[in-house]
Amino acid sequence: MPIWEKDNECMSRDELEQLQLERLQATLNRVYRNVSFYRNRFKSLDFRPEDDLTELTDIRRLPFTTSRDVSESYPYDMFAVPLREVVRVHSSSGTMANPRVVGYTRQDLRIWSTIVARILSAGGVTQDDVIQVTFAYGLLTGGLGIHYGAERIGASVLPTSVGRTERQIKIMQDFRTTVLCSTPSYALVIADRIEDMGIDPKQLSLKYVICAGEPWTDAMRREVEERLFVKVTDNYGISEIMGPGVAGECLEQNGMHLQEDHFLAEVIDPETGKNLEPGQEGELVITTLTKEAFPVIRYRTGDLCRILPDPCPCGRTQNRISRIRGRCDDVVVIKGINIIPNRIGDILEQIGGERPVYQLVATRERHRDHLEIWVEVTERFFHDKMREQRTLLEIMGQKITNFIGITPRVKLVEKGSLRRENGKVAAFVDRRG
Numbered sequence: 001m002p003i004w005e006k007d008n009e010c011m012s013r014d015e016l017e018q019l020q021l022e023r024l025q026a027t028l029n030r031v032y033r034n035v036s037f038y039r040n041r042f043k044s045l046d047f048r049p050e051d052d053l054t055e056l057t058d059i060r061r062l063p064f065t066t067s068r069d070v071s072e073s074y075p076y077d078m079f080a081v082p083l084r085e086v087v088r089v090h091s092s093s094g095t096m097a098n099p100r101v102v103g104y105t106r107q108d109l110r111i112w113s114t115i116v117a118r119i120l121s122a123g124g125v126t127q128d129d130v131i132q133v134t135f136a137y138g139l140l141t142g143g144l145g146i147h148y149g150a151e152r153i154g155a156s157v158l159p160t161s162v163g164r165t166e167r168q169i170k171i172m173q174d175f176r177t178t179v180l181c182s183t184p185s186y187a188l189v190i191a192d193r194i195e196d197m198g199i200d201p202k203q204l205s206l207k208y209v210i211c212a213g214e215p216w217t218d219a220m221r222r223e224v225e226e227r228l229f230v231k232v233t234d235n236y237g238i239s240e241i242m243g244p245g246v247a248g249e250c251l252e253q254n255g256m257h258l259q260e261d262h263f264l265a266e267v268i269d270p271e272t273g274k275n276l277e278p279g280q281e282g283e284l285v286i287t288t289l290t291k292e293a294f295p296v297i298r299y300r301t302g303d304l305c306r307i308l309p310d311p312c313p314c315g316r317t318q319n320r321i322s323r324i325r326g327r328c329d330d331v332v333v334i335k336g337i338n339i340i341p342n343r344i345g346d347i348l349e350q351i352g353g354e355r356p357v358y359q360l361v362a363t364r365e366r367h368r369d370h371l372e373i374w375v376e377v378t379e380r381f382f383h384d385k386m387r388e389q390r391t392l393l394e395i396m397g398q399k400i401t402n403f404i405g406i407t408p409r410v411k412l413v414e415k416g417s418l419r420r421e422n423g424k425v426a427a428f429v430d431r432r433g
């Protein structure tokens, strides 16, 4: 398989680290000049980028940036360029008090499509492919992020976006899709439906599945590969850093190559914030090296993984990261949406006038993830009349749907029935296996 940007993806470590240092220097100078959030922080530490950054590890003197910092800068306070230079804006789903808003200059979009082209190439995509993108097109970065990278390669892009599985399959058949981009669980939903529809998956033209968007396992990879007769690669993206394309697996399937000429990665102990050695598992922290509109310094992704520094047989020299094992904060990921259980409590409190005892439960039925919200009844959350009770449940479901973007099943359960540990009900239970 060809390497999309051989010069950049196969640099020697020395050359790469020199480039990273130069780019980091430029980034720190830029945020110092243009973003008051960073300038204030640097000043309070007496950190002057031009004097105090002589090697990459000097960045460890700087504090972390968190998702809360980004939320609090809503919408544009952390942008490093005037709005007239911003040509695209994306935003996280609104599970925070304020969503996290990110912007891109023309140059940012060019780099974004390039790194997505790199990871798609690594996953087997060429200009001869027909690629069906089932990620959401909209404020989230998934759909459009993959889209422009695939166009950059010259593949034929089918922007089918999410849902309507039978239509997806019909398109897959009729348009002779060769590459499917989807979450791992949706790839399995498609496999199920293909079976239900009596279609022989061998009759499809599919060769590769590019997976991203949720934590998954090797068993799921094998299942997708065996049922759809494809090769599946893992990919990692995060909107605050760029979107899809931050890291992606090659066909060796041994971890995701990080686009290190654009992102500087650290892995830290999420409790102490101390840097860990390569190979140790911890929280991934990323600093952008080339972003113009929305650079971030030491951003805590909340994602747990390891850096894999051993060489990859494919020839790319960029370090890989292991599959994301989960989240280290209290964020729960269901259907690719980040949900903070506490925010659900806020909504229930608004509706009932008091905070009920409740629990989020993630379930998986036939590869499809569902969110259930179990609420212990109290007088405020109980009506004698069935109709009023139903209306209350509908209101709860509707408000939560509006807020997080996926529809939960809200269930009322008996008082005291949610299991307590040390007197506390766990905010989230994962029954997805």
Ligand SMILES: [Zn+2]
Pocket: 249, 250, 251, 252, 257, 312, 313, 314, 315, 316
């Ligand atoms: Zn490789």
